[in-house]
Amino acid sequence: MSDAHLITTAHLMTTASGCHFQSHPSCGYPAPGIEDFYFKPLFTIGSFQFTKPILIMVVSAAIVLFVFWMAFRTPKMVPRGMQNVGELGILAVRDQILRPQMGSKGDRYLPFLVSLFFFIWLMNLWELIPVGQFPATSKFAFPVGLTLVVWVTYLFVGMKHQGPIGYFKNMAVPPGAPWWILPLLAPIELLSNIIVRPFTLSIRLFANMLSGHLLLLVFSIASWYLVSATIGLLFAAVSFIVFLLVFVLEVLITLLQAFIFTTLTAFYIGDALEPAH
């Protein structure tokens, strides 16, 4: 097994090894599919398989840690060098995500939101970085893990600030509703706050990154598959242009998904800090 086999999937390997419409006339367009999201393990420890998405996650966490450690290991009153970058990132999260959702009383959750935002953004960005070329967040386990952290956090914060019973009571009883409709509405509130919220939070990130990766694969494989000295070159060129456009779109989406995930986290924690309205 070659080293290249470890970081690309078997499906992409067969594509790259010459499935081309001229060289192998019988070889149809190798459409990307779910098999492109499964990697051979880089190594195994017991039954634990260390694969490329896990490597991407570890590297992303290390980069976030390293950058912020470099920025703030000796903080100065007048920031220089890396500290400027670090402060820029932290202030962006504070002013664009935290303050609009929670106000200044949520400032103690800033470290959590900053780490969450940059960790997710970096894991998404690996979709566009050569050699990486895979967003770890398009494996469902990663968004689910992050969402579990958020879910436990906002439930805990709610029970701490409003009391365990008060929290669920405030959550279940919408203000201003007539009493006779409450038994019908309370279950919706509970279901929506405790189950639908974390579910949609993880699905949104996962599905966006999965579809983005698939789109990039479709057009990059098509560019390779169609390139030749015939009229196919025209199709290959169009496909490559679309690939570049999707690439630019994905630059935006990687940022946007990290932003939405963190914004909603701030919203949920802000909701838990005090009863709605």
Added chain:
Amino acid sequence: MSGVGPGPGEARPGHKPLPPLKKYQRHRPAPRTDPPAPREGTGWAIVSYLVGGMVLYGGIGWLVGRWTNIPILFPIGLLLGIGLSLALIIFRFTRQL
């Protein structure tokens, strides 16, 4: 224009000011203030209420429909769920503005 007339806030000479309208003051509408800008999460919260209502009452309708062999209960449950979600959204997000 000589500009000798009283200004908008000044009393005209020989003109008694009107007594304060105590009786009617309570009917004066409150000064208009713009409603607070909705937070970004509000839109997603509304989506989760709609999904929650449909899943819950659609699910109950489906189960009861299977049990009683009346399949029409599933769409009825879905519609009921959407209606209740809308009511909930109105109570949660519009009455306070």
